[in-house]
Amino acid sequence: MSEKSDVILCTCGKQLQLDYEILTDRIGKIELAKTVTILDTVCQDDDLEQIAKMIEKNEGRLVIAACTNQKIQPRIDQFLYSKGLDPTRIQYVNIREHSAWVHDDLTEASEKSVAMTRGALARSSTSNTIPTESKDVAGHVTVIGGGIAGIESAISLSGLGYNVTLIEIADELGGHLAKLPMVAPTGKSGTEVLAARLAALKSDSITILTRTKVKYVEGELGRFVVHLVTDAAEEDELHTSAVVLATGFKEFKPTMIDEYQYGKNPDVLTQLELSEMLTEDSLKRPSDGGEVKSVIMVQCVGSRSEDYKRDCSKLCCTFAIDNSLEILKRVPDAQIRIVYMDIRVPFENELIYAESREKGVDYIRGRISMVWSQGNETRVKLYDSLLDQYFELSSDLLVLSCAVLPPDGITELSETLGYAIEDDGHIKELYGKLRRNETRRRGVLAVGAVTRPQFAYEAVTDAQAAALVIHNELQGGRIEKIARGAVLVADDCVGCSLCAQQCPRGVPLMVEETDLENQDDEQKLVFKATIDTLNCHACGVCQSLCPSGATQLNFLTNEQLWAEIDAVLEGAGSDYPITLCFYCEECSVSTIDIVGTRKMKYPASTRLIPVPCSGRVSIVDILKAFESGASAVMLAACETDRCHIAGTGNEIAQVQVDVAQEILNAIGWRGERVGMYRMFSAEPERFTEAINEMVKRAKDFGPTPVHLGTAGKWMEVKE
Amino acid sequence: MSDAEEQTGPPITLVEPIDVSKLDSEFRKTIRSMPNGEELMACFACSTCTAACPIANQWDYKPHQLIRMILLGMRDDVLSSKEIWECLTCFQCQERCPQKVRVTDIFFDCKNLAAEEGMIPDNIIGLARELAEKGQLYVVTADWEREDLGLEPEVPGLSANGIREILKTTRTNKIVGGES
Amino acid sequence: MKDAVLVIGAGVAGMTAAIELADSNIETVLIDRLPTAGGNALDLYKAFPTDDCFYCFEGSRSRPGIRKCFYRSALIDQPNLHLRTDTEVAEISGSPGSFTVKLTVGPRYVDSRKCILCGLCLELSNAFEQISPQCQPQAVIYRPDLLDDGAKKAESDCPTKAINLNAEPTEETVNITDIVLATGYHEMQPINVDEYSYGKHPNIITQLELAKILDPNGESGGALLRPSDGAQVKNMMMIQCVGSRDENYYAYCSKICCVFALKHAKIVSSERNGIGITVVYMDMRTYDRHERYYRETRDSGVRFLRGRLHLIDPREDGTLDVTVYDSLLNKYLRHNIDLLVLSSALEPPESNDGIIQLLDVQMRSGFIGPSDPFSENEVVAGDHLYVCGSATGPTEVPESVTQARAVVSKILQGRRS
Amino acid sequence: MPAYNLYMGCSVPANYPNYEASMLKVALALGMELEYMENVACCGSPNLRAIDYLGWLTVNARTLAIAEENGHDIVTPCNGCFASLKDTLHHLKHDESDMKKVNSELKKLGLTFKGTIKVRHFIEALYTDIGVEEIRKKVTNPLDGIGISIHYGCHLMRPADVTGFRPEILDELVSLTGATVIEYPIWKQCCGATVLPVNEPLAIRLARDKIKSMKEAGAAFAAVVCPACGNQLDLQQLGLKDSYGEVYDLPVLLYPQILALAMGMDESEIGLEMNRVPADTILDHLTS
CATH class of the missing domain: 3.50.50.60 (FAD/NAD(P)-binding domain)
Structure with missing residues (x-):
């Protein structure tokens, strides 16, 4: 049923160059408009009161045409909630940044404003109220991995009031850190750094399971089930609300690089093997137990190499310097030489580099030519690229600073935990700039070296930060929020699992249908999706992919969007070819806002419809636009790989656009009527260039042959 | 304050630098477009190639320096260098390069460029002449040795005509001064 | 304002900390010396490691969604968050857990809540300026040294009466439990x-x-x-x-x-x-x-x-x-x-010296170091004192954000125990 | 057993009939059908590659195209030929424009290169097609107690993405004769053959270093699988007394000679007397 809404038109302090007479007159005549009110500043207190009154009167159905909702909506929402009113049905139209500020022609800008208001009225007419809902979950978190990152995670989560189970595969906690004789930049040993934390773990809220491995995990944020197996092959399961992965790293073992003789000559070791030796205070030549008087260290073994690990391992330079200093503590006259390509010591680690040089450590910029054994000596030939000289010398130890690699087992776990893996094998962060510890899967966090090589202090910071992210999610066990997101009607689900496979955050789960309702035995193995709306990110990817319309965003149903498409395009035709632009409310909304703020001009024969993510737009939505008379359809999305929704929403959109183009081509129309463009708010001209191009196409091609009952004339005439 | 410090004008220096703008900035593009030059720019000057080379201590320009010189556009110095001809083509530099720069193959490219400009060591021209004329570098001279071992004195199937034909149309012909 | 936290510096780290705190129902005062939030990030165009806009940071619960431009951030309309630009710390007294902080607040020529960026004053006078489309608060700023007749007309014609050319600096005293230092870096x-x-x-x-x-x-x-x-x-x-x-x-x-x-x-x-x-x-x-x-x-x-x-x-x-x-x-x-x-x-900002003395925190090459370096707790600068972002030393955006969250995590843990 | 296109190149038949003879005899005994290719000669060696890349490609593409006509794999005893053919194959498969150029040249000779043929070194064919176990069965006269150092040769091993050769297979082939493989530090190093035309003293120095290194590691003799490497290590050894005042007396054998001895063949059949450094020590050992 279509309901009418009130309309508010804001004049921005009477500064907007729009013809408000046209606006009130034309909007007043729209069937879905109940009343039209002009206000001067909807963002100021007096007008906020007005809005509150109108919301009360009309059950919340209200269209506000003003500046960008990115600025006013938070204020209006907050004001209405403080009055106990529900703002969730309000629809916004941006007549400032999208019309008045970017089009020179007053009438055209006004016409466009009317059309877009008509669209918002259509959207409003079937809008739902979105209630605040709550659910209770267990205040329990599972931490996998008992190194410094896992230990700190357990302590932080316990400090925030959660019960924690800390799972470690080895006999003891502490990981690699326990084996470091010196931890940069503090200069203390790993065991010293760990001591206070191991004591803090002795808390009622923390359970430690050593010699235990995670086999697989089921469930979702708020109700995961972790299946465990001990080294005695006993199996167990653990109910938990979130999972922290802290399984650290693995040191590369360079047995296959034959120039270093690792694995063949016992006096050739890795840097961590040396650390262990130093921690145990057993510095001697492994071959014969002899004294260590000379050491050569080789940097970048396996790192910065197209063959093994492309990137830099970050830690190894500092590790090598730390170990050099430790050797010198034990053998003050030891001759230590470090062969390097670039010494990489961040910030104050530079000072340790300086200290080591002062204490006599030699740095040789160059590479090893070869290593061989001569009697009981390890002989090394190397090239010094600065002296342009080769040197040949004996060394008691040859220590290889080997690449830091992701730990074993994370690929297996990803199969049930659903997080993504980076090219280099580490766990992929949700978004490298701002969301390092989150993974693709909601409720699964990754901290410490499992995400990238990290110093101990960085792993600690990670763990503390991730604890906050979990706390934000679980809210102490009672999750309460506006249930804005996807809602699934199980009866309509055909069990195709597209939503579960493609949801950027892994929210829909496939469950046996028998879990939902009783069925005959024959149909027992049919799967259906379930979606917990409170876990949903509200992007709409599931909706655009769902073949049966079973899953829909409760604030932007198919019915709403299709009605809006039809309404904004009213009057489109051969006299006035229209470009319809769907834009995501992430990078695109900002880019278009900035275009407005900077008053960059583009043609008014454009209509804009916001979607939460470009991935919400389906092929059907695109085709609907043509059915309603659009001449061109543009999709404005975030930059490649920069989709705000876990990096994949816009890739789904790209597929939809590609297929829509193919469909148009297949039926004899021009595929170029549809275009997808990537927005970037720092480069607003990206939008103006894109929309100009699409407007040009709209003008060149005119409306599609099929609209307004012109059926029968199917093929486009091509020149 | 001393007199020297009071002086103005450009500082005095004995350094006579190479003027980079006079170098051939297209040279690296040329190399890059050649059969094995694509990875050229991946070089980060670690000098692993030089460390791996068994003879570079005999050279004025080390392998990593030659690659740098290519990147900088020191075309003439590279193409006229004796080093590219002394390259053993043992491929150890290439095998060990962490950035997969095809160092040995690039030296082959350089030799081809040098050859195009006629900068070839005499002995190599001699070999080219052998090939152009005889279609092979080695011919059987002691056929009795073959016969002693039960081999046919003439190598079965051997025919150098095809090779000679081909080399008449390619650069070798130019190198040995054959008719075009 | 009860049990408030003070965040000094409204760059990426400070803004993140402040929004996370406010979202956690903690009254938060975020101050910056400059007239707009954003710090160095406002001028840096593209950020590594993602090569997208620098002025983009995490959304918050009041702005559900994923990540937002500065101008869309919750700095203004989050009820627990009190942004004070043009503001510096004058004095800190009291003891950890209950500090009294005196702030000098620059003249409020433009009421940022009232400014609607309609553009009228920008047309009338050169004394008004919008620093960046991304500026937060989304308001014009006024440069009194450029006062002209247009400025006076702008004051009288401003549709929301947001302008007061005669505004004076004020002092504000706040009671604070914890202080977060997010003072950033300066390019030498x-x-x-x-x-x-x-x-x-x-x-x-x-x-x-x-x-x-x-x-x-x-x-x-x-x-x-x-x-x-x-x-x-x-x-x-x-x-x-x-x-x-x-x-x-x-x-x-x-x-x-x-x-x-x-x-x-x-x-x-x-x-x-x-x-x-x-x-x-x-x-x-x-x-x-x-x-x-x-x-x-x-x-x-x-x-x-x-x-x-x-x-x-x-x-x-x-x-x-x-x-x-x-x-x-x-x-x-x-x-x-x-x-x-x-x-x-990248050097410590000059203002650091004052804060370091005032709060007696550890100096680390001019930046602010952890109080107990052996704990590997980078973000804990003292009792009820925290540090994040480039205030700890040159720091990338993702590190700043992670540290800011670690700070909030630590404050919340502190409040529970 | 499949037949092979035997590509001899020019160096083996001209200078190393002992290599050729021992290879053919061993192959015959193991049932390998080696057929001399018709109308082929030199591969051009790295020297042609250095000065006339297109000419070199075309020469070798021609050889490959001839083999494609009967479809049998090419087998060659020479590392230089092996590298030329392998590299040509590899390059033309990855470079369409050179492929076109080469084929337009070949067209004049009535040939087309398609890239369907496989190229293998003789020892690879031995290893993969006959197999270690089969060969071992034929070993009647094991070389037990003899230490052999192997020089594999650069162009057989590198670049690995082109040659695809695994040095371990030669170790296995040597070991199955009963001999012990003696490792030595500079096993990867070049024999110096390529640099001979432009810097003879350097070439000799490289050969000398290898021989010295093998000898010091305790090798009784050296194994090679390439005429050029053989020339460097064997022939050049004779001159070391003059240039370095050093005498090593390290016999250098082609691998098929070693295998032939282990299979009980007579020294005269495999031309052992043509090896420059006398191999008497081995014969003494075998007869003792």
């Missing part, structure tokens, strides 16, 4: 490093200055033009470690300048066609996955030269002859370039 102006002639020739600039030139929202619309005469730059050179790793200036490595420079080199080489770039370095420090920038820029044709500057010789046509010693070739190379960009050290 290398005027004293003689060999680089910075400040003496207009075509010798720093990386931050280059970022502003490259910003499409800047004066040149992103075109790389010579500051001296606006001519197109054809060849440029960057020099790393200017003032860093140098006992005469800063002994530490500024950590992010290599990536910073290569980010710019990448923009120039891939988006501003045909400009030759040479990067002069001592050790290329592209830690971890930043190695990608090094790889990609080499591939796109950027020249890397291991060595140091020998001599700069300006020519009459505005170009510079720069001679550099190449330590791998053992040769001197002279380049003729249009623009010399110095990767200048």
Whole structure:
């Protein structure tokens, strides 16, 4: 049923160059408009009161045409909630940044404003109220991995009031850190750094399971089930609300690089093997137990190499310097030489580099030519690229600073935990700039070296930060929020699992249908999706992919969007070819806002419809636009790989656009009527260039042959 | 304050630098477009190639320096260098390069460029002449040795005509001064 | 305001900490010396490691969604969050857990809640300015030194009466339980490093200055033009470690300048066609996955030269002859370039000294160090004192954000125990 | 057993009939059908590659195209030929424009190169097609107690993405004769053959270093699988007394000679007397 809404038109302090007479007159005549009110500043207190009154009167159905909702909506929402009113049905139209500020022609800008208001009225007419809902979950978190990152995670989560189970595969906690004789930049040993934390773990809220491995995990944020197996092959399961992965790293073992003789000559070791030796205070030549008087260290073994690990391992330079200093503590006259390509010591680690040089450590910029054994000596030939000289010398130890690699087992776990893996094998962060510890899967966090090589202090910071992210999610066990997101009607689900496979955050789960309702035995193995709306990110990817319309965003149903498409395009035709632009409310909304703020001009024969993510737009939505008379359809999305929704929403959109183009081509129309463009708010001209191009196409091609009952004339005439 | 410090004008220096703008900035593009030059720019000057080379201590320009010189556009110095001809083509530099720069193959490219400009060591021209004329570098001279071992004195199937034909149309012909 | 937390510095770290705190129902006072939030990030255009906009940070619960531009952030309309720009700490008294902080608040010429950015005052007077489309608060600022008749008219005509030209500085005293130091970094102006002639020739600039030139929202619309005469730059050179790793200036490595420079080199080489770039370095420090920038820029044709500057010789046509010693070739190379960009050290802001004294926190090369370095707790600067972002030393955006969250995590833990 | 296109190149038949003879005899005993290719000669060696890349490609593409006509794999005893053919194959498969150029040249000779043929070194064919176990069965006269150092040869091993050769297979082939493989530090190093035309003293120095290194590691003799490497290590050894005042007396054998001895063949059948450094010590050992 279509309901009418009130309309508010804001004049921005009477500064907007729009013809408000046209606006009130034309909007007043729209069937879905109940009343039209002009206000001067909807963002100021007096007008906020007005809005509150109108919301009360009309059950919340209200269209506000003003500046960008990115600025006013938070204020209006907050004001209405403080009055106990529900703002969730309000629809916004941006007549400032999208019309008045970017089009020179007053009438055209006004016409466009009317059309877009008509669209918002259509959207409003079937809008739902979105209630605040709550659910209770267990205040329990599972931490996998008992190194410094896992230990700190357990302590932080316990400090925030959660019960924690800390799972470690080895006999003891502490990981690699326990084996470091010196931890940069503090200069203390790993065991010293760990001591206070191991004591803090002795808390009622923390359970430690050593010699235990995670086999697989089921469930979702708020109700995961972790299946465990001990080294005695006993199996167990653990109910938990979130999972922290802290399984650290693995040191590369360079047995296959034959120039270093690792694995063949016992006096050739890795840097961590040396650390262990130093921690145990057993510095001697492994071959014969002899004294260590000379050491050569080789940097970048396996790192910065197209063959093994492309990137830099970050830690190894500092590790090598730390170990050099430790050797010198034990053998003050030891001759230590470090062969390097670039010494990489961040910030104050530079000072340790300086200290080591002062204490006599030699740095040789160059590479090893070869290593061989001569009697009981390890002989090394190397090239010094600065002296342009080769040197040949004996060394008691040859220590290889080997690449830091992701730990074993994370690929297996990803199969049930659903997080993504980076090219280099580490766990992929949700978004490298701002969301390092989150993974693709909601409720699964990754901290410490499992995400990238990290110093101990960085792993600690990670763990503390991730604890906050979990706390934000679980809210102490009672999750309460506006249930804005996807809602699934199980009866309509055909069990195709597209939503579960493609949801950027892994929210829909496939469950046996028998879990939902009783069925005959024959149909027992049919799967259906379930979606917990409170876990949903509200992007709409599931909706655009769902073949049966079973899953829909409760604030932007198919019915709403299709009605809006039809309404904004009213009057489109051969006299006035229209470009319809769907834009995501992430990078695109900002880019278009900035275009407005900077008053960059583009043609008014454009209509804009916001979607939460470009991935919400389906092929059907695109085709609907043509059915309603659009001449061109543009999709404005975030930059490649920069989709705000876990990096994949816009890739789904790209597929939809590609297929829509193919469909148009297949039926004899021009595929170029549809275009997808990537927005970037720092480069607003990206939008103006894109929309100009699409407007040009709209003008060149005119409306599609099929609209307004012109059926029968199917093929486009091509020149 | 001393007199020297009071002086103005450009500082005095004995350094006579190479003027980079006079170098051939297209040279690296040329190399890059050649059969094995694509990875050229991946070089980060670690000098692993030089460390791996068994003879570079005999050279004025080390392998990593030659690659740098290519990147900088020191075309003439590279193409006229004796080093590219002394390259053993043992491929150890290439095998060990962490950035997969095809160092040995690039030296082959350089030799081809040098050859195009006629900068070839005499002995190599001699070999080219052998090939152009005889279609092979080695011919059987002691056929009795073959016969002693039960081999046919003439190598079965051997025919150098095809090779000679081909080399008449390619650069070798130019190198040995054959008719075009 | 009860049990409030004070966050000093509204850059990426400070804003993140403040929003996370406010979301956790903690009254938060966020202050900054400048008239708008955003810190250095506002001028930096593209951020590594993602190469997208610098002015983008995490959304909050009041702005559900994923991540937002600064201008869409919750700094204004989050009821627990009190942003004070143009504001500095004058005095701190009391004891940890119950500090009394006196703030000097600059004159409120424009009421940021009332300003609707309608543009009227900008039309009427040159004394008003919108610093950036991304500025937060979304309000114009007024420069009293540029007062003109238009400004007075703007005051009277402002549709929301947001302007008060006679505003005076005020003082505000707040009761604070915890203090978060997020005072950021400053790029060293290398005027004293003689060999680089910075400040003496207009075509010798720093990386931050280059970022502003490259910003499409800047004066040149992103075109790389010579500051001296606006001519197109054809060849440029960057020099790393200017003032860093140098006992005469800063002994530490500024950590992010290599990536910073290569980010710019990448923009120039891939988006501003045909400009030759040479990067002069001592050790290329592209830690971890930043190695990608090094790889990609080499591939796109950027020249890397291991060595140091020998001599700069300006020519009459505005170009510079720069001679550099190449330590791998053992040769001197002279380049003729249009623009010399110095990767200048990132230094602690001057204001740090005052705060460090006032709060008696640990100094770490001029930045703020952890109170107990052996704990590996980077963000804990003292009892009820926390530090995050580049206040701890040069820090990347993701590190700043993670540290800010760690701070909030620690404060929440502290409140529970 | 499949037949092979035997590509001899020019060096083996001209200078190393002992290599050729021992290879053919061993192959015959193991049932390998080696058929001399018709109308082929030199591969051009790295020297042609250095000065006339297109000519070199075309020469070798011609050889490959001839083999494609009967479809049998090419087998060659020479590392230089092996590298030339392998590299040509690899390059033309990855470079369409050179493929076109080469084929337009070949067209004049009535040939087309398609890239369907496989190229293998003789010892690879031995290893993969006959197999270690089969060969071992034929070993009647094991070389027990003899230490052999192997020089594999650069162009057989590198670049690995082109040659695809695994050095371990030669170790296995040597071991199955009963001999012990003696490792020595500079096993990867070049024999110096390529640099001979431009810097003879350097070439000799490289050969000398290898021989010295093998000898010091305790090798009784050296194994090679390439005429050029054989020339460097064997022939050049004779001159070391003059240039370095050093005498090593390290016999250098082609691998098929070693295998033939282990299979009980007579020294005269495999031309052992043509090896420059006398191999008497081995014969003494075998008869003792």
